[in-house]
Amino acid sequence: MSLAEADIAFAKELFSALPDITTRRMFGGMGIYADGVIFALMRSDAQILIKSQDSAFDAKLSGMGAQKWTYTRKNGAESSMPYWTLPDAAVDDPDLATALAREALALLR
Template identity: 55%
Template structure:
């Protein structure tokens, strides 16, 4: 499923408090950037994920956010540095932007 114009507009509204954003369609999903730094993804299935580094890894894990994991060919498990945003944040641009600013600061 390709990312729609409505999903792109939603991302801009949700992260309005982060500042000017740019987006780039990639692999059926969407990369979300602030000042040229990717900090979030919309997956082709529609999940919105924030990038985690440094202290944010512990913060996301402490909040119970799900980390993006997948199984490689041959059966080995692997994970990416992105966590799925909880549903309640998708209705709260102020809190979603606050989490995004924290994630950006840790990158």
């Protein structure tokens, strides 16, 4: 499954208040960048994930109902990535989505 143009347009619009938003297709999904820094992904199922490598931000996202991206390796071991699902409230609220993206970017720079 790969992303539809409408999915890509949705992500760009959701984060349009950020400077220099660009996207790059990868692995059936895409990376979402602001000023050249990747801060989010959109998986091939069109779910948006926001990057976090900070325990306080992880806790905030978890408190908002986000879930950490985990997967099972071929050997059965569970692994996780430094990405969290975008909270449902943020999917429908560009101001909240942008605020979370700004917070993620501040921690990534």
